[in-house]
Amino acid sequence: MRPTVHDIAANAGVSLATVDRVLNGRPGVRAVTRARVEAAIRKLGFVRDVAAANLAKGRVYPLTFIVPHGENPFMRGLEREVLDAVDRSSFERTRISIVNVPPFNAGALVTAIDAAIADGVAGVAAVAVDAPEVAAAIARANTAGIPFVTLVSDLAASQRDHFCGVDNVAAGRTAGSLMARVLGTRTGPVAVLAGSMLVRDHRERLEGFRAVMAEAGGGRPVLDVLEGQDDPKLAGTLIAKCLKGNPDLVGIYSLGAGNGGLVAALAAAGRDNLCVIAHELTAPTRAGLESGLIDAVLNQDAGHEVRSAIRILRAKADGLPVVEAQERIRIDIFIRENLPPEGGEAGLSQPGEA
Amino acid sequence: MRPTVHDIAANAGVSLATVDRVLNGRPGVRAVTRARVEAAIRKLGFVRDVAAANLAKGRVYPLTFIVPHGENPFMRGLEREVLDAVDRSSFERTRISIVNVPPFNAGALVTAIDAAIADGVAGVAAVAVDAPEVAAAIARANTAGIPFVTLVSDLAASQRDHFCGVDNVAAGRTAGSLMARVLGTRTGPVAVLAGSMLVRDHRERLEGFRAVMAEAGGGRPVLDVLEGQDDPKLAGTLIAKCLKGNPDLVGIYSLGAGNGGLVAALAAAGRDNLCVIAHELTAPTRAGLESGLIDAVLNQDAGHEVRSAIRILRAKADGLPVVEAQERIRIDIFIRENLPPEGGEAGLSQPGEA
DNA sequence: CTGTTAGCGCGTTCAA
DNA sequence: TTGAACGCGCTAACAG
Numbered sequence: 001m002r003p004t005v006h007d008i009a010a011n012a013g014v015s016l017a018t019v020d021r022v023l024n025g026r027p028g029v030r031a032v033t034r035a036r037v038e039a040a041i042r043k044l045g046f047v048r049d050v051a052a053a054n055l056a057k058g059r060v061y062p063l064t065f066i067v068p069h070g071e072n073p074f075m076r077g078l079e080r081e082v083l084d085a086v087d088r089s090s091f092e093r094t095r096i097s098i099v100n101v102p103p104f105n106a107g108a109l110v111t112a113i114d115a116a117i118a119d120g121v122a123g124v125a126a127v128a129v130d131a132p133e134v135a136a137a138i139a140r141a142n143t144a145g146i147p148f149v150t151l152v153s154d155l156a157a158s159q160r161d162h163f164c165g166v167d168n169v170a171a172g173r174t175a176g177s178l179m180a181r182v183l184g185t186r187t188g189p190v191a192v193l194a195g196s197m198l199v200r201d202h203r204e205r206l207e208g209f210r211a212v213m214a215e216a217g218g219g220r221p222v223l224d225v226l227e228g229q230d231d232p233k234l235a236g237t238l239i240a241k242c243l244k245g246n247p248d249l250v251g252i253y254s255l256g257a258g259n260g261g262l263v264a265a266l267a268a269a270g271r272d273n274l275c276v277i278a279h280e281l282t283a284p285t286r287a288g289l290e291s292g293l294i295d296a297v298l299n300q301d302a303g304h305e306v307r308s309a310i311r312i313l314r315a316k317a318d319g320l321p322v323v324e325a326q327e328r329i330r331i332d333i334f335i336r337e338n339l340p341p342e343g344g345e346a347g348l349s350q351p352g353e354a
Numbered sequence: 355m356r357p358t359v360h361d362i363a364a365n366a367g368v369s370l371a372t373v374d375r376v377l378n379g380r381p382g383v384r385a386v387t388r389a390r391v392e393a394a395i396r397k398l399g400f401v402r403d404v405a406a407a408n409l410a411k412g413r414v415y416p417l418t419f420i421v422p423h424g425e426n427p428f429m430r431g432l433e434r435e436v437l438d439a440v441d442r443s444s445f446e447r448t449r450i451s452i453v454n455v456p457p458f459n460a461g462a463l464v465t466a467i468d469a470a471i472a473d474g475v476a477g478v479a480a481v482a483v484d485a486p487e488v489a490a491a492i493a494r495a496n497t498a499g500i501p502f503v504t505l506v507s508d509l510a511a512s513q514r515d516h517f518c519g520v521d522n523v524a525a526g527r528t529a530g531s532l533m534a535r536v537l538g539t540r541t542g543p544v545a546v547l548a549g550s551m552l553v554r555d556h557r558e559r560l561e562g563f564r565a566v567m568a569e570a571g572g573g574r575p576v577l578d579v580l581e582g583q584d585d586p587k588l589a590g591t592l593i594a595k596c597l598k599g600n601p602d603l604v605g606i607y608s609l610g611a612g613n614g615g616l617v618a619a620l621a622a623a624g625r626d627n628l629c630v631i632a633h634e635l636t637a638p639t640r641a642g643l644e645s646g647l648i649d650a651v652l653n654q655d656a657g658h659e660v661r662s663a664i665r666i667l668r669a670k671a672d673g674l675p676v677v678e679a680q681e682r683i684r685i686d687i688f689i690r691e692n693l694p695p696e697g698g699e700a701g702l703s704q705p706g707e708a
Numbered sequence: 709c710t711g712t713t714a715g716c717g718c719g720t721t722c723a724a
Numbered sequence: 725t726t727g728a729a730c731g732c733g734c735t736a737a738c739a740g
Contacts, residue, residue, distance in 0.1 A: 002444045004733055015711045020735060028709055047444070051405040052733035055716050090356045090401070174691040181649070184538040212691070295535070298692075330694055333687040337528040337566070338652075340684055358717055369727045374719060382725060406717035409732050 003044040012040040023048060054093055061314055062095045064116040065151075065306075066126035068103035072230045072257040073282035074302065075103075075127070078152070081306040094310060097121075103230060104196045106131035113137040116146075123147040123313030125164070125306075128155040130200045135159075147316035149309050152300070153201040161316050164309040166300045166329045168201045172208025172255065174331055175277045178296050179251050180216045182275045187219035188250035191242050195230035195256030205255040205279070220250065228258040232284075236261025243269045251275040259294075260284040266293045281334055289336045299332040357398040366394040377402060408447055415668055416449045418470040419505075419660075420480035422457035426584045426611040427636035428656065429457075429481070432506065435660040448664060451475075457584065458550045460485035467491040470500075477501040477667030479518070479660075482509040484554045489513075501670035503663050506654070507555040515670050518663040520654045520683045522555045526562025526609065528685055529631045532650050533605050534570045536629045541573035542604035545596050549584035549610030559609040559633070574604065582612040586638075590615025597623045605629040613648075614638035620647045635688055643690045653686040 009019045014037060021029050022037040029037075040046075065082045068075050079098060086096045099116070101108040106129045114137060116124045124141055128134060128150040135158040141148045142159040154163040179190070190213065194202045206225060213222050226242060228235030235258030243249060243265065251274055254262050259278050263285075266276065272292065278285045281299040288294030308327045315322050334340075363373045368391060375383050376391040383391075394400075419436045422429050433452060440450045453470070455462040460483045470478045471494060478495055482488060482504040489512040495502045496513040508517040533544070544567065548556045560579060567576050580596060582589030589612030597603060597619065605628055608616050613632050617639075620630065626646065632639045635653040642648030662681045669676050688694075 002733095005735095006733080016734080017711060017713095017736085018709090021710090024735085030709065033709080049409075049733055050445070052409050052716090053735070055403075055406055055409065055718095056733075056735040058716060058735090091404070170691060174689065177689060177691045181536050182538075184536075325695070328694065330686075331692040332684075333689070333692060335528065335531055335687070337524060337531045338685040338687060340682065341679070356717095359719095360717080370718085371720080371727055372725090375726090378719085384725065387725080403717050406732090407719070409716095409734095410718040410720080412719090412732060 002049070003046045004049075005046075007044055008037060008040045008046055011044060012036045058093075060093050060095050061122040061317055062097070062119070063123045063125065063310065063313055064097050064099055064112075064119070064121045065309075066099045066101055066109065066112045066116070066124065067151075068127055069100035070103050070230070071232070072103065073260075073284065074257055074280040077280075077282060078127075078302040078306065081303045084303070085306055085310055092310065092314075094314070096310075104129060104198050106134050106198075109134055110137040113141060117141050117144050121146060122317045123149070125149045125151045125309040125313060127152050128158075128160075128200070129153075129198060130155055130203075131198070147313050149312055151305060151309055152302075153199045155200065162309075162312045162322065162327070164305045164312065164327070164329065165201065166331050168204035169208040171279070171298055171300075171331050172205035172210075173212045174208075174333065175205070175253050175255070175279075175296075175298060176209040176212030176216070178333070179253065179275050179277055180212065180220075182295060183220070183250055186250050188248040189221050189223050189246055190251040190253065191223045191226065191239070191246070191249060193226045193228055193235055193239060193252065193254040193256065193258070193262060195258065196227055197225070202256050209253055209255070228256065228261070230257035232258045232261035232264075234258065234261070236265045239265040240269065243271060249274060252277075254278040257282075259288065263288040263291075263293055267291075281332075281339075286339065286342070289334065289339060292336070295335065297334045299334055300329055301332065304329055356403070357400045358403075359400075361398055362391060362394045362400055365398060366390045412447075414447050414449050415476040415671055416451070416473070417477045417479065417664065417667055418451050418453055418466075418473070418475045419663075420453045420455055420463065420466045420470070420478065421505075422481055423454035424457050424584070425586070426457065427614075427638065428611055428634040431634075431636060432481075432656040432660065435657045438657070439660055439664055446664065446668075448668070450664075458483060458552050460488050463488055464491040467495060471495050471498050475500060476671045477503070479503045479505045479663040479667060481506050482512075482514075482554070483507075483552060484509055484557075485552070501667050503666055505659060505663055506656075507553045509554065516663075516666045516676065516681070518659045518666065518681070518683065519555065520685050522558035523562040525633070525652055525654075525685050526559035526564075527566045528562075528687065529559070529607050529609070529633075529650075529652060530563040530566030530570070532687070533607065533629050533631055534566065534574075536649060537574070537604055540604050542602040543575050543577050543600055544605040544607065545577045545580065545593070545600070545603060547580045547582055547589055547593060547606065547608040547610065547612070547616060549612065550581055551579070556610050563607055563609070582610065582615070584611035586612045586615035586618075588612065588615070590619045593619040594623065597625060603628060606631075608632040611636075613642065617642040617645075617647050621645075635686075635693075640693065640696070643688065643693060646690070649689065651688045653688055654683055655686065658683055 005019050009016050067079050099112045101112050110133050138148050138158045148160050149162045150160045152165045226238040239262050276294045277296045279298050281297050285297045359373050363370050421433050453466045455466050463483050464487050492502050492512045502514050503516045504514045506519045580592040630648045631650045633652050635651050639651045
């Protein structure tokens with residue numbers, strides 16, 4: 001059996017209350033007494049039972065998740081994951097509220113952040129828009145002592161406590177490398193479809209992709225970025241026009257959303273000799289993989305990101321350390337053959353795990 | 355606040371003990387009383403606090419993990435994950451013992467299984483060898499009421515309660531599809547290196563790979579399987595000979611272990627115009643990816659598999675249902691660009707999660 | 709500064 | 725068939 005607080009109390013010759021004060025770093029203990037208790041803790045190899053501690057504390061963590069609204073399927077999936085977390089909230093001692101804001105809109109995001117601060121929440125997670133006023137709002141949260149994490153898209157020069165998302169430069173490089181391998185010796189121009197250059201994740205993916213294409217040598221110039229605002233209609237129009245204007249196109253890298261429009265345009269154009277790589281496994285990209293119009297999909301697991309965000313916010317709220325290596329989000333590669341069955345989520349964990 | 359047992363007791367006009375009896379399906383409650391309590395449970399939307407229940411119960415689950423020994427790096431990684439689980443065991447109320455057996459050896463596996471049964475453990479997880487005597491041993495565990503899960507490699511016609519591993523036919527198909535895309539129009543023979551046709555996962559991968567290569571049309575015949583016994587030296591020798599004998603070879607699919615030997619043979623032969631796909635992200639395959647000798651690695655996350663196995667064994671031991679969709683293990687694809695930093699594990703979860 | 713005491717939500721004797 | 729009472733490991737008043 002594990003040693004308990006009682007064992008330490010006995011071993012150190014003090015009462016439970018004193019042990020508790022030492023364990024939780026509360027004041028009101030003489031240095032000598034504290035040392036005695038700490039010695040006992042080390043000697044017996046005591047580790048506090050978090051479950052029991054939470055039970056006794058009954059503390060809840062009100063958290064706010066700020067997610068862009070609109071039909072972007074990845075964001076809707078992300079929101080679903082947050083809703084799942086809401087379902088678990090009573091077990092995790094959290095009370096999560098979701099705030100929707102218009103996408104790519106710094107002002108609305110700032111308003112939402114300030115509202116959360118005013119509410120006195122225990123932590124905020126937000127999909128960041130890369131603008132100075134957003135950084136300022138994050139700084140205000142910081143001043144108020146409210147932990148803040150960016151979700152999916154980061155904000156460089158800000159005081160966010162953590163970024164819950166993938167390495168987007170590496171994601172862009174992965175896309176470029178896959179495309180280069182699939183194209184082999186075929187040459188011709190390559191198109192890039194993005195949502196907006198206002199969000200950092202899109203910019204970073206582009207950067208990584210361009211770098212690899214450049215390293216691979218000429219013969220495959222990257223055309224000017226098409227900004228589809230993550231809107232399927234606009235994206236579809238842009239792609240259709242691009243296909244028409246570039247009959248020698250060999251590849252398309254879709255690094256944002258709006259992939260429904262992309263797939264529709266590809267199907268309409270009947271161009272199946274293209275290498276197409278898109279991001280995020282959603283209904284349209286899944287359909288694209290299954291029909292063969294998309295060759296590969298790079299994915300970030302929204303569920304992992306949400307759960308990581310919650311873990312980190314709680315840890316920060318309690319002043320506990322975060323095991324950075326454990327919170328890294330992977331870049332998944334999906335092709336038609338390793339597509340997971342719809343709805344199946346793998347490798348989740350369980351009470352007591354870290 | 356969530357309703358507690360007290361709330362139900364009050365609402366149903368009974369005592370805590372009666373509520374508890376109903377909750378745990380124990381006898382000694384009149385049908386009417388039971389109905390009243392159940393009504394209250396539904397009405398208030400009661401969900402039992404698992405953490406508190408575990409605290410009160412103090413039950414521990416002795417589990418046995420049977421893992422092949424030897425230098426197979428994937429198996430060593432798997433064992434490390436089990437050891438990590440041992441570290442967490444006091445939190446998860448488990449007591450895990452690891453039993454090492456010689457690889458590809460049905461007799462030794464049977465002995466280990468029977469020993470675990472004799473020990474009266476609460477559950478067994480084992481990397482299966484596909485043999486009837488193993489199936490018989492699993493049946494004995496079943497008769498003894500001991501939950502049994504297969505790990506990594508399944509055993510078809512057995513009474514195992516669950517398989518914690520990937521869909522290996524799909525894995526083979528994925529490998530085939532990737533190879534076909536990378537090779538494009540290049541033709542020539544393709545080699546397959548396996549560990550042993552005695553384990554089901556290797557056979558299944560081969561089946562999937564062959565199927566896709568056949569679908570892709572001729573021009574790329576799959577040579578006879580090389581059985582390297584997951585031994586780097588033997589594997590290296592076989593590959594070296596194969597390279598020499600087939601100067602027109604265009605690809606190698608390594609579906610087992612012994613990849614250290616594969617990489618060494620490739621480096622020695624100086625053949626970098628091959629498409630090489632291997633399994634499991636381990637030290638040798640990571641090195642192969644980084645040096646460019648291996649193009650892609652298909653991986654199963656050993657950590658996920660071990661945690662899933664523990665979850666399932668505990669659930670079975672308690673007669674609780676398993677959310678199958680949640681326990682599915684994904685086939686990860688790694689190329690040089692999306693290689694996770696060494697040691698970094700992503701997307702783990704936390705107390706209270708499911 | 710330190711100790712006593714009463715819970716947190718649940719399971720489990722032991723009586724009634 | 726039912727209930728009262730205690731304890732799991734820890735925290736938090738409230739005394740001293």
